[in-house]
Amino acid sequence: MNRGRTRAIAQRGDTPRRLCHQRGQAVIWVAVFMPFFLAIVGLALDGGLVLDQEQGLQRLARTAARVGAEQVDRQSYYASQGTTLTLDVPAAERAALGYLSTEAPGINAQVAAAGRDVQVRVERDVPLAFLRIIRLESVRLTATGSARLQGSASG
Numbered sequence: 001m002n003r004g005r006t007r008a009i010a011q012r013g014d015t016p017r018r019l020c021h022q023r024g025q026a027v028i029w030v031a032v033f034m035p036f037f038l039a040i041v042g043l044a045l046d047g048g049l050v051l052d053q054e055q056g057l058q059r060l061a062r063t064a065a066r067v068g069a070e071q072v073d074r075q076s077y078y079a080s081q082g083t084t085l086t087l088d089v090p091a092a093e094r095a096a097l098g099y100l101s102t103e104a105p106g107i108n109a110q111v112a113a114a115g116r117d118v119q120v121r122v123e124r125d126v127p128l129a130f131l132r133i134i135r136l137e138s139v140r141l142t143a144t145g146s147a148r149l150q151g152s153a154s155g
Helices: 002-012 025-069 074-079 089-103 130-134
Strands: 108-114 117-127 138-148
Touching: 025 089, 025 108, 025 117, 025 130, 025 138, 089 108, 089 117
Parallel strands: none
Antiparallel strands: 108 117, 117 138
């Protein structure tokens, strides 16, 4: 029954009364909420990028530490007739830094080796795309990785 009335109003050229007072209201809603919508989309996209970069940086730090922890002091090993595994500390630090310079040139890295342990700390600035709207240009990510020389020579 309402359909007939709506058609009749539309055919006569009349505009329903409730639509007259809402003219342009959608434009105002879009204008007001568009910055919030863009901020949410930007946060989601840049957040995903940062999360991905953080995981990659963490993998890099752990792998560099493992590469360093593989450096066995051969002189100590041969002197003990194969019974003692000792970490070659300078070689471990060089190997970890060498891996980092090959895989991620220009990355800020700190490597510390002592006893049987190698610890790697890496930092990288990740540029953002959408959040530049609110003057957030980049995010500094930091990751650490550690590894230990495992096992004994006798077993």
